[in-house]
Amino acid sequence: MPKHPRSSPADNRSARKSFRRLVRDRRGSVALQTAIIMLVLLGMVSLGVEITFLLMKHRQMQTAADAAAVAGASAISISEAAISNEAKGVSADQGYIDGVDQTTVTVNHPPLKGPHIGDDDYVEAIVSQPQTLSLARLFHADPYEVGARAVAGATGGGGGCIFALDPSASAAMSLRNNAQINAPSCAVVVNSSSNQGLYLYNNAIIRADVSVHGHEYLSNGAEITGDVVRGSTSPDPYLDRVIPTTGTARTASCSSGGTVTLQPGRYAAGFNCSNGTTVNLQPGVYLIDTRLNFGNNVTFNGTGGVTLVINGNYTINSGNNARLNLVAPTSGGTAGLAIVSRSTNTLRTQTFQNNAVLNILGALYFPSQTVAFSNNAVISSTRCTQLVARRIDMANNASFNNDCTGVGTSPIGGAGAAVKLVE
Helix, strand or coil: CCCCCCCHHHHHHHHHHHHHHHHHHHHHHHHHHHHHHHHHHHHHHHHHHHHHHHHHHHHHHHHHHHHHHHHHHCCCCCCCHHHHHHHHHHHHHCCCCCCCCCCCCEEEEECCCCCCCCCCCCEEEEEEEEEEECCHHCCCCCCCCEEEEEEECCCCCCCCEEEECCCCCCCCCCCCCCEEEEEECCCEECCCCCCCEEEEEEECCEEEEEEECEEEECCCCCHHHHHHEEECCCCCCCCCCCCCCCCCCCCCCCCCEEEEEEEEEEEEECCCEECCEEECCCCEEEEEEEEEECCCCCEEEECCCCEEECCCCCCCCCCCEEEEEECCCCCCCCEHHHHHHHHCCCCEEEEEEECEEEEEEEEEEEEEEEEEEEECEEEECCEEEEEEEEEEEEECEEEECCCCCCCCCCCCCCCCCEEEEEE
């Protein structure tokens, strides 16, 4: 057999040196370590993105649940069906539609858990939607259940007292140039879904709670001091009122100044009252067909239960320093209504201006028209005044109060109480 050549000591030393060099060689390990670290970092970043996505989804669902609960609570006075429909409708507006993309919107009246369990004055809304994450499935195979819960209801205080009905207009209610609404005992309600449905600018201020379907816009020092609830709508409180269409034919003799007394009835020629006239209105309903003109310093007194009906498609003319002292009837079809414009009248702007003062106990109701106050015109009341109109524009002071016991007005935004989130 052939013999293998024996390694020399020099060869052995050379082999050992080569092995030690190989062991000490770190050139490839740096690249390998870098690749491993990058892979770990990429996984951590991806997992962080997915967790952030979950948090964002939860926040979106919480917004939808909040809005749904408020909308449902605002409909408590209507019906059980309305509670569910309003809540789910508002949730859908926020992008979460019950039964679509595995979304579940649950509405409970009264709430099924929490401190308000079993209380009929509150509504619970729960929005949930499972979320599937790619990387997180390595640790949790099933979809993540993401959801949010909210409860809203009557929390005391007054109901609404100033209400813009338009469902979509930008600046459906606007306050400008130092305009003020002082209504600490009631609320401002705006049904517009516009992102600028409530528009305040140039140091305008609302000292009241606010409920707006869409969103408010504030600029140039404008301010809201009360709570703001978004996403809810309220029904027209006077929609079903039947306003008289006939009455005894009358003629208003108030064009020569002095003091005159008028009786309720239908005034085909309207009112055209000259400067300085004082008009005393006997209790009842006044159908004013063609015009309602106040000269400078005209005063209307109707404190025994009076309703003025704008019974035609015309614009009210208000002179300088006009004063309306009106108390609405407490019963009958016009209960609580001090001035009402028919819903069939077209969209006109009814303006009270130039230091006009409206001392109203009851409601001003203009469902199809804009009501504007400018040049120091003032609405003032120590008890109950409501303003309900298609749109509202203010550039001056207005004070409201919601102590309406026995006045005959209908509540705005539910059964006479403010609706707020409580959970």
